[in-house]
Amino acid sequence: MESCLPRSFLTPSVLSTDRKNWRGQDISKFCFPTQVSGSRERDILRVYYVRCNVANIKEKLALSRRRNREWIVHAASRQPLESGPGEFNSGRIRDSVKNAVDAFYRFSRPHTVIGTALSIISVSLLAVEKLSDISPLFFTGVLEAVVAALFMNIYIVGLNQLSDIDIDKVNKPYLPLASGEYTVGTGVMIVTSFSIMSFWLGWIVGSWPLFWALFVSFLLGTAYSINLPMLRWKRSAVVAAMCILAVRAVIVQIAFFLHIQTHVYKRPLVLxxxxxxxxxxxxxxxxxxxxxxxxxxxxxxxxxxxxxxxxxxxxxxxxxxxxxxxxxxxxxxxxxxxxxxxxxxxxxxxxxxxxxxxxxxxxxxxxxxxxxxxxxxxxxxxxxxxxxxxxxxxxxx
Known part of the structure; x- marks a missing residue:
């Protein structure tokens, strides 16, 4: 009997009206050809209203799902959702690597690294007497000296930063140890590793001038910075200047020249x-x-x-x-x-x-x-x- 009611008639606005309004619609003539009691009439209408309400809810859910699918497709056309987490992780990895490289770059004090490399190459060229001396053997000898010296250079500047953390917080707050980017443990690990690698390379090369250059640089660099009794020579202006002069002016010039002259070219010592x-x-x-x-x-x-x-x-x-x-x-x-x-x-x-x-x-x-x-x-x-x-x-x- 409920099926005779038109859907347009049984809208929530009509069905939600009071009983007086229902009777004003002359429902009995419209849908009930036989005599039906008023209570029975209201029961029928309520049942039908519930069914219609359920149908409306289902339609709204279906529409919502459809719109969600359309939004996802639209978003996917601009940036795939599946690649989002991967891209986010790769971006974080790139940022982490970039920050790590930048911190190590500042820790190594690049102006000293460049100076060390240029000085060794320049002094090595002083041992060249003729064009044929520029050979693969020469380049190998220079490369061995440069790499070993750069390792020792990082040890020396790193130890200086470990000893001057509080001072650098005032003078050079951008350095990794002073800024907190590196812990003391990280700094110790770096300087220890690079000193070991420097000595190891100097030993396997078999050049005594190179090895002694590294060893004396290690001793002077340690005495210059480390805060122990009778050491930390940087506290004395004269002694600090003598340490830098010994490393930069004497050891670099003479020792690395002798490395090329005597070890690479096998020539006698000539100043x-x-x-x-x-x-x-x-x-x-x-x-x-x-x-x-x-x-x-x-x-x-x-x-x-x-x-x-x-x-x-x-x-x-x-x-x-x-x-x-x-x-x-x-x-x-x-x-x-x-x-x-x-x-x-x-x-x-x-x-x-x-x-x-x-x-x-x-x-x-x-x-x-x-x-x-x-x-x-x-x-x-x-x-x-x-x-x-x-x-x-x-x-x-």
Missing amino acids: SRPLIFATAFMSFFSVVIALFKDIPDIDGDKIFGIQSFTVRLGQERVFWICISLLEMAYGVAVLVGSVSSCLWSKVLTVLGHALLGYLLWSRAKSIDLRSKVAITSFYMFIWKLFYAEYLLIPLVR
Whole structure:
């Protein structure tokens, strides 16, 4: 009997009205041809309403599912949902690798790494006497020396950071140990690993000049930084400068020259004129680096009692001492180049050193010594002059 009711009539708005409104619709004439009691009529309508309501709910659920499928397809056309977690994980991995490389890059102090590599290559070229000396044997010997020395370089700068964490929080807060990116345990693991690899490589190469260069660098680098009785030589300005001079000016020049001369080429020991010049010139440069590196670090050194020349004499005075020493070195280099018997060597060394001396003086006159950023930038400029000198040294003949 319920099926005779039209669906459009049995809408929720009609069925939800009160009984008075139902009777006003003349339901008996519309759907009940025979006599039906009022209570029976209402029961029939309620049953039908429930069935219609269930049908409406099912239709709405179906429509909702359809719309959800359409939204998923639309989203998939722009960025697949299945690849989302994978892309997210790969992005996190890339970020982690990038951060790890950046932290190690800062930990290794790249300006010292570049300086070490250039100095060894430059000094090795001083042992070259003729074009045929540039051979695979030469490149192998240079590569062995560079890799072993870089491992030791990372040990030395890493140990210095481990010993200066509190100072670096003031002077160099961007370094991994000072910033907290590396734990002390991580730093110890890195410096221990690189020192072992350096000695291992120096031993298997079988070159005594190379091995002794690594060993003496290890001893001086450890004594310079480590905080033990009778050690931590960086607290004394004079001793600290002598350590840097010994490593940068003497060991690098003589030991790595002998590595190529005696171990690679199997020639007798000869201290050539270019080697003597390189050792003398880099002695000046090493002293300047030892003095200048403390100029931007004066705040932390004062707090922790490091009696550097900058703390004792003041930034401006030490700055101009460094400039004067370098200008003297460039003047001597011009004189040495001018007496060379080789025309191309004379021209290149005289013009090259004169140009570097002019660039140094021009930039020194414009620096603002009240700005730590400007002083640090000038310190990096001195390292660039250091690199440039190692490009000129092989030309001295």
